[in-house]
Amino acid sequence: MQSQPVFNHRWLPWLLLLPQLAITLVFFLWPAAQAVWQSFLMEDAFGLSTEFVWFENFSVLLQDEIYHRSFTTTFIFSIGVTALSMGGALLLAVMADQVIRGARVYRTLLVWPYAVAPAVAGVLWMFMFNPSIGILSYLLEQLGYDWNHFLNGDQAMLLVIIAAAWKQISYNFLFFLAGLQAIPRSLIEAAALDGAGPMKRFWTILFPLLSPTSFFLLVINVVYAFFDTFGIIHAVTQGGPGGSTSILVYKVFDDGFNGLDLGSSAAQSVILMAIVGALTVVQFRYIERKVQY
Amino acid sequence: MIENRPLLNLISHLTLCLGVLVVAFPIWIAFVASTHAPEALNSGTVPLWPGDRFLLNYAMALGLETGQKTLNVNLISMLGNSLVMALGITIGKLLISMLAAYAIVFFRFRFRMLSFWLIFITLMLPVEVRIMPTFEVVADLGMLNSYSGLILPLIASATATFLFRQFFLTVPHELIEAARMDGAGPIRFFIDILLPLSRTNLAALFVIMFIYGWNQYLWPLLITTDEHYYTVVMSIQRMLSVGDAEVAWHLVMPSTLMAMLPPVLVVILMQRLFIKGLVETEK
Numbered sequence: 001m002q003s004q005p006v007f008n009h010r011w012l013p014w015l016l017l018l019p020q021l022a023i024t025l026v027f028f029l030w031p032a033a034q035a036v037w038q039s040f041l042m043e044d045a046f047g048l049s050t051e052f053v054w055f056e057n058f059s060v061l062l063q064d065e066i067y068h069r070s071f072t073t074t075f076i077f078s079i080g081v082t083a084l085s086m087g088g089a090l091l092l093a094v095m096a097d098q099v100i101r102g103a104r105v106y107r108t109l110l111v112w113p114y115a116v117a118p119a120v121a122g123v124l125w126m127f128m129f130n131p132s133i134g135i136l137s138y139l140l141e142q143l144g145y146d147w148n149h150f151l152n153g154d155q156a157m158l159l160v161i162i163a164a165a166w167k168q169i170s171y172n173f174l175f176f177l178a179g180l181q182a183i184p185r186s187l188i189e190a191a192a193l194d195g196a197g198p199m200k201r202f203w204t205i206l207f208p209l210l211s212p213t214s215f216f217l218l219v220i221n222v223v224y225a226f227f228d229t230f231g232i233i234h235a236v237t238q239g240g241p242g243g244s245t246s247i248l249v250y251k252v253f254d255d256g257f258n259g260l261d262l263g264s265s266a267a268q269s270v271i272l273m274a275i276v277g278a279l280t281v282v283q284f285r286y287i288e289r290k291v292q293y
Numbered sequence: 294m295i296e297n298r299p300l301l302n303l304i305s306h307l308t309l310c311l312g313v314l315v316v317a318f319p320i321w322i323a324f325v326a327s328t329h330a331p332e333a334l335n336s337g338t339v340p341l342w343p344g345d346r347f348l349l350n351y352a353m354a355l356g357l358e359t360g361q362k363t364l365n366v367n368l369i370s371m372l373g374n375s376l377v378m379a380l381g382i383t384i385g386k387l388l389i390s391m392l393a394a395y396a397i398v399f400f401r402f403r404f405r406m407l408s409f410w411l412i413f414i415t416l417m418l419p420v421e422v423r424i425m426p427t428f429e430v431v432a433d434l435g436m437l438n439s440y441s442g443l444i445l446p447l448i449a450s451a452t453a454t455f456l457f458r459q460f461f462l463t464v465p466h467e468l469i470e471a472a473r474m475d476g477a478g479p480i481r482f483f484i485d486i487l488l489p490l491s492r493t494n495l496a497a498l499f500v501i502m503f504i505y506g507w508n509q510y511l512w513p514l515l516i517t518t519d520e521h522y523y524t525v526v527m528s529i530q531r532m533l534s535v536g537d538a539e540v541a542w543h544l545v546m547p548s549t550l551m552a553m554l555p556p557v558l559v560v561i562l563m564q565r566l567f568i569k570g571l572v573e574t575e576k
Binding site: 006007008009012013014016017019020021023024025026027028029030031032034035038088091092095096098099100102106107108109110111112113114115116117118119120121123124125127128133134135166169170171174175178198227228230231234235249252253256257262265266269272273276277280 | 298301302304305306308309312313316317318319320322323326334335339341388389390392393395396397399400401402405408411412414415416417418419421422423424425426427429430431434445446448449454469473478479480482504507508510511514515526527529530533542545546549552553556557559560561564567568571572
C-alpha cells in the first residue's frame with residue numbers, strides 16, 4: 001500500500017475527509033464522550049443540581065436486581081435467536097447445496113426477509129399470535145395450550161425470539177450457502193467413494209470446514225440480537241409483561257427517555273459500548289485469521 | 294452432484310419447500326388479513342383465504358377512501374418521509390465515505406492513519422448505545438423534527454469507508470501513473486477513472502444502505518414529535534396503540550405490507566448486487 005504512487009496536495013485531502021470527520025465527531029465521538037461523562041454524574045430528584053459521583057452510577061447499577069435480570073433476559077434472547085436462526089439456516093443451506101436443480105430459486109425465495117424491518121417482523125408475528133384473533137394462538141388453543149403473550153412472560157419472550165430469528169434466517173442462509181459452495185467438491189467426492197453416506201459426510205467434512213463461517217455468523221447474530229432488535233421489543237412487548245423482555249438496549253432507552261434517569265442510562269450506555277467494542281475486536285481478530293485460513 | 298440419491302434429493306426439496314412456506318407464512322396471513330372486512334378479522338380467527346376488500350382496504354389505509362374506521366396517521370406522507378430518509382442516508386453515506394476513502398488511500402498527509410481510526414471507531418458506536426447524548430446534540434443543533442435531523446446523524450459509515458478503501462487499494466498503479474502522465478489532477482482522476490470503476494461497488498452498497506435507511510426505527514422514534522416527519526416503519530407501532538379500542542387490523546395490515554414492500558422489492562430485483570454488497574460489507 002505504501003508503494004502506491006500518490007497525489008500530493010496540501011489541503012485537498014482534508015477537504016475530502018471533512019464531511020465524514022465532521023459527522024463522526026459531532027454525532028458519534030462527542031455523544032459517546034458525553035455518555036462517559038454523564039455516567040459519572042448524578043442528578044437530584046428534581047433535576048436541579050448535578051453532582052460528580054465517580055463510579056456510583058455503576059455500582060448502583062451492578063447491584064440492581066432489575067439490571068441483572070435485564071442481562072439474563074438479553075442472554076436468553078440472544079441464545080434463542082442465534083440458535084434458532086443459525087440452526088434453521090444451516091439446515092436449509094445444506095439442503096439447498098445438494099439439490100440438483102433449483103438452488104437459485106430457493107435462494108430467491110429465502111433472501112427477502114432480510115429486507116423486512118425488525119419492527120415490521122415483530123408486528124407480523126404478533127398478529128399471528130394475537131390471543132383473541134391470531135391463527136397460531138387459535139391452533140395452540142385447539143391443542144389445549146393457552147397462549148397469551150400479554151400476560152405470560154415466557155410466551156412473550158418466545159414470540160420476540162421467533163420474530164427476530166425469522167428475519168435473520170435469510171442472512172445466515174446466504175452465508176452458510178456461500179460457505180458450503182466454497183468447499184472443494186473433490187473432498188466430498190473422495191469421501192463418497194470411500195463409502196461415507198450423506199450424514200457422515202456432513203459431520204466429518206462439511207460441518208468442520210464450515211466452522212469459520214459459523215463462528216463469524218455467531219458473532220454477527222449476537223450483535224444483531226443485542227442491538228438491532230430494539231424495534232421488535234418496542235413494537236411487540238414494550239419490554240413487558242413485567243420486564244420479562246426488557247433487553248439491555250430497550251432498558252437504556254426506557255430508563256433514559258421514560259424514566260429520565262440520565263446518570264443510570266449513561267452508565268448503561270458505557271457498559272453497552274464496552275460490549276460492542278469487545279464483540280468488534282473479536283470479529284476483526286477472527287477476520288485476520290480467516291485470511292490465512 | 295456427488296452421487297445420485299433420489300430419496301435424499303426428494304427430502305431436500307421437501308425440507309426447502311417447507312422452509313420457504315414457513316418463511317412466507319406470516320406474509321400470506323398479513324396479506325389475507327389486508328383483504329377482509331374488520332368484522333371478519335375481529336370475530337374469532339383470521340381467515341386463510343383472501344377476501345374481496347383488497348382495493349378498498351388499501352385505499353382506506355392510504356386515506357384515499359373514508360370509512361367508519363380510519364388510521365390515526367397519514368400513510369402517504371409517512372411513506373414519502375421514509376423514502377426521503379432512506380435515499381438521504383444512502384446517498385449521503387456513499388458520498389462522504391467514498392470521498393474519505395479516496396483521501397486516505399491516494400494522498401499522504403499527517404494524521405492520515407489517525408483519521409482512518411477515528412472513522413473506524415464509529416463501528417463500535419451504534420445509535421442504540423448512545424441514545425440520550427446523541428439526542429441532546431441533535432436537540433442543541435435545532436434539528437429535531439427535520440429531515441436533516443433524520444438523515445445527518447446516520448450517514449457516517451465506517452463500513453462503507455472501509456469497503457471503498459479495500460477497493461481503491463486494488464486499483465492498479467499503472468492507471469494512476471498513466472493518468473498523471475496525461476496531466477490528470479486528483480479531481481479529474483477521481484471523476485474520470487475512479488468513479489466509473491466503482492460503479493458495481495456503489496450499486497451493491499446502495500442496496501444495503503437503502504434497506505438500512507428505510508428500516509430505521511429507534512432514531513426517527515426519538516427525534517420526531519411532529520406528525521409531518523413520521524416515517525412509516527416507526528409508525529406501525531403507533532397504529533397499534535389505540536388504547537382500549539379495537540385495533541383496525543384490516544388497515545394496519547395493508548400499511549404494514551406497504552411499509553415492507555420497497556426494501557423487499559429492492560432486494561428481490563437487485564438480488565445479485567444485494568448478495569455482493571452483503572458479503573463484502575459484513576466482514
